[in-house]
Amino acid sequence: MPDRQPAQPRTAPRTGLPRRIAAAALALVLAVTTGSPQPAAAQGQPKLPIVRDAETEALLKDYMTPVLKAAGLAKQNVEVTLINDRNFNAFVADGRRIFVFLGTLVEAKNPNEVIGVLAHETGHIAGGHLARMRQQLAAAQTVSIVAFLLSLGAVAAGAASGSARDTNLGGALGGIMTGPQEMIRRSLLSYQRGEEQAADRAAITYLHATHQSPKGMLDTFRRLSDQSLFISRGVDPYTLSHPLPRERISQLEELVAKSPYKDARDPAELQLRHDLMRAKIIGYFDRADTVARRYPLSDTSLPARYARAISAYRFKQVREAIAQIDGLIATQPNNPYFHELKGQAxxxxxxxxxxxxxxxxxxxxxxxANLIRIMLGQALVATGDKAHAEEAIRELSRALTRETLAADGYRQLAIAYGRKGDIANADLASAQAAFAGGEFQTARHLAARAKTRFANGSPGWLKADDIENYKPPKLDGRS
Known part of the structure; x- marks a missing residue:
């Protein structure tokens, strides 16, 4: 919405409507036509609790790569973003990011179940569903405005004939508007149900193309169906944005039954990586007693040992944790994430x-694994040894060419440059850290100071100049 409402007319339009209703009508039309949503943070909404982990991201990338290739999106740089929420959910917010809740990864018993979810969301991206939904919303908005104006004419005609009393106009207006708005809502929901079904079918196609079973996808939706069954009973199907569970399951069962790959199994190595990922999430996010119950000492599997080692380190049993991690490394000496865990502990x-x-x-x-490289840079800086400054700068700079929004990495880089005596680059890195953290005023101040230390037109000067002259978009969406 704009920062303030447009000025109201001094006199009401000649429609026979009382001024208070005409003014309110004009304000609503202007709000619909000129308003634009604000970012969530600007509306006081909490930011998405994003989780970063090199191991999990690498595994999900391996899950996604063949699916994206089958969908013709191999060059689209589609990324998977993790959300710290233990519900089973995933969604697409734009044409290049799939958001997956940690609960989805924990509840999925095998890679195929997660791959099915990712394939479904890929179907939305490949089908251009988000862009078309925006078009549908724009069309619905136009229809809404027209319907509203027509309803004003109907009420005005009633008022002019004397058949509508001033006290009844509000109710008449609301009643007339209810019909068009309800039709628009149902139309949009029906459109969205169609897109969900299209994404299901696209996902099956991608799984077939990669010789993977669609059974995991079916199992996932069956589980969700069981959880939501009580909701769908007695519900008007035209008020749901997704197909009713029974319809969706029936359609998927038919597709899976015809699949030549329905009995295909995930490779054992991939299953182990999946189990290690689940154990890692549980070890990091669950209480120590919960981890102990889920992975008791009697369980000597690698995932169980991984979860217990993480839990021990989290709850300050460092000596015991290091011993357990060394045991993991002895079992898999070339597993980078076991070495990462030891370094982090x-x-x-x-x-x-x-x-x-x-x-x-x-x-x-x-x-x-740029996140691990940043952690190495942090360790080098944390020693306080000037002899490590050059290596820290090298490792952090390399990682930050890809992790451009890693504010902590830039802060460590600033310290390393400062320790080396390179104040110009220290100021620039500090400005980049502030910029990555959304502190634009601080970033501009630091960038302006950095510019005075660089030669005019040099690469450092140009980077600082870009930050100093950056203008963040207005919260109301206007440039």
């Missing part, structure tokens, strides 16, 4: 010098 226990070696090993084993 040591770093967060104020032992950064000891954390460097396992983090270096983790980076060597997973050179594209």
């Amino acid at each position: 040591l770093l967060e226990s104020a032992r950064p010098a000891e954390a460097i070696a396992p983090l270096r090993r983790a980076v060597a084993l997973a050179p594209n």
